[in-house]
Amino acid sequence: MEIDEHEIMLSVNGVSYKRRVESRLLLSDFLRHDLALAGTHVGCEHGVCGACTILLDGQPIRSCLMLAVQANAREISTIEGLANKDGSYHPLQQAMHDHHGLQCGYCTPGILMTMTAFLDENASSSEDEIREALSGNLCRCTGYQNIVDAVLIAAERMRG
């Protein structure tokens, strides 16, 4: 098979990268293995579990369902860029810590990226709305209750 490569330029967490990639390379693999941003986790590679969720131009997407070349000229945010520059937590990270919203932590990056984007647009959501928003992310450890609590608390803190 002819190897089909393209040069792409994109920004991840505010840093610009220029790389040559195979056209079939998944965006998740590109982030994890080419850019060594391994905080984005891969759970199913068929778009169901949500572990690989990142933000593309501010919107949550599943990086296992997108090719790296499709991210050319786009802006990406990943878990590595979520905390503040001084290392202090984003309010949702803090609430997840405070309310034991993670156990093995494997699904956590995807949940944080999904739900921080949700909170940005839905600052005063009900528990039902939060559960609906969270329902695209699978967690096998927590039973979700503490994650839901963390999102509720983070929303409250973010409203101030």
Place this chain on the structure above:
Amino acid sequence: MSTRSFGEPVKRNEDRRLLTGQALFVDDIELPGMLHAAFLRSQVAHARIKNIDYSRALQRPGVVAAYAAGDLGEYWQPGPILVLPPPIEGIVFHERTQVPLAKDKVRHVGEPLVIVIAENRYIAEDALDDIDVELEPLAAVVDLEQGLSPGSALVHEDIGSNVSAWVRQTRGNYAAAAAKADLVIKRRFGYEHGISSPIETRGVVAQWDIRANQMTIWDTTQAPVFVRNGLAGMLGLNERQVRVIAPFVGGGFGPKIMMFYPEEVLLPWVSMKLNRPIKWIEDRLEHFFATTHERGQIHDAEIALASDGRILGIKDVFLHDGGAYDPYGLTVPINSQCTLLGPYVVPNYDSTFTQVFTNLPTVTPYRGAGRQHGVFVMERLLDFAAHELNIDPAEIRRRNLIPPDAFPYNNEIIYQDFEVLEYDSGNYEPLLDMALDMIGYGKFREQQATARLQGRHLGIGVACYVEGTGIGPYEGAKVQVQGNGKVSVATGIGTQGQGHFTVFAQIAADQLGVAITDVDVVTGDTDQFYWGAGTFASRGAVVAGNAVNEAARVVRKKALKLASDLFECSEDDLVIDDGKVSIVGIPEKFVKLGDLANQANPMRGAVEPGTEPGLESTQYFGPRMGATANGVHAMIIEMDPGTFDLKILKYVVVHDCGTVINPMILAGQIHGGVAQGIGNAFYEKLVFDDQGQLLNASLADYLLPTALEVPRMELAHTVTKSPLNPMGIKGAGEAGAIPGGPLFAQAIEDALDLKSRSIELLEIPLSPSRLFELTRKATQT
């Protein structure tokens, strides 16, 4: 001043790395020159292998090597038996363990045939298409009863049948008890448990370093010490030449303790052959076939009762689906057999099981590990008995609970740890009372009637269970005060999210008077701690936790002794707190723990005979037998009688696991267990066709519960200490997952008033479509 943290809801030490994307999981390992493996797996469940030709794969640019069974030479060996069968009289056990690559026959879909090594995973997977395999298909053994009938195809021909094992255990004399009974109820039950499906699949990275003469293996295992010992033996290396690291592991729930998976055996061997590091990461489709399952049992069970509802005896004959191989011995069916007895007095018990080989993936423990199957049978029998005898379902349970003065309570049969099944301690009735109170049992019938008038169908369920936890053999821990005053704790077990970095820190911090954040816990690295068994059977906190406690206690004594020599005072006059040892009442007279550690490792002078350098201790803890936790779950649901859509309105857990180290982490364990119990009861079903093909091998079709299916739970705890360990703790890892099945069956029957239609729910998992079938069948007949 540091406060005592044991028993407090302390926040977790490990969270920061996980919340910021900095935790190391196996797939995060990147090594120079690393190659990638992919496996060609059988697409049929049962076939004779006629020919395998991978020569075209080797032509593909980027492919480095490929190996089939014949290429492994002496290295091709069936895996070791992981758990021997227990010493039970009359036991039959045919050991047939999995092989690294199928040689003459394939015995389940997904069994590996060829390993391909390439420069990257994409190329390795491409090359699988270049391999030509000629298979002669055989009839597949899928159904347990058909598998035992004469003329069935045979998974292992040399045995002459598909019997993997046969065990009978008895207590008292069931037949005599049944003869005197007022009521005997017989039913046939089917219970299937699914797959653990952690969000991180399995993975292995192996690196042979020829210059260091050292093998390093990163593995998503729950038992790194046994993996090291086994692989060292297979590879012809000394144990000290092999280091196995289980870094952060993204959930396990049982199947990650299975060993040796073919991938674990092959990657290190290939790494030595090629002198290159190699990575394999399981994809989700592979996970459905290549990682072990837990699956089904069929029980023909009967219960004999007195007219007042007292159990006189139980007889149970069941078939257990073992899958294609039986490396894990009989742990799952023995758990079913033992846990069926639950928190009840069962004076006469006659239980026989047959473990059956099938052409399906191998069965090994998954959270609950067969306990669910037994609890379902017992709880359902009590429900039907209550109905027949016109006794309230909660009341019939109460009448049969083991009374608090009967502990330790001997069930007179053998458990999975090879010891007699003896419950160490318990006080069961208060848990039932609390659960009934919390769920609003007394008011429910009124609530149900009111709702019914509005056209809403509510139902209630209450189920009791015990959980054998914290079994031996032992674990160890090394506690060490470092020169900077921070404390290091190392233990051999692996961790998959249980909070070990925090609970072990709590234990050590209290003994040594340091902040929890100053305790650094290492788990799952065989170079950091050499000995141990692993994380399974809800034993991490019990067994390793007590080892940490013991080691920290010895370090504390050492610190006090050193300080008393330094201050020339009695140890009784010293207080250890806030990272230092000081004289009682004279806080300015102190020495830091870190300084004591440095003084105990001098550059000059002599360390006195009989003493050891440093401020450290390694201690081991092995319980005589497992500790028995118990609990009651109660649930109110609303059912749509047309669509069979189900909504959980209230879910209550009352639980007793002895002394609690960290209630926040305990609650998390319960929450997660309940979610898996809900999945098992109503959403998750492995659907195989009669050729052994799994028809729903994706997360779009095998339904893990989401935030919409798992309700908010209300938890309460009682504390009955275990006498088997100094801290009095019992395990809690599996409790949440155990009673979901009977709870759902009971509540659904109640909501839809199925009794009046003579429909009984005798199987798990249920689902809207299955309920539709069952009720339609009943209407038609």
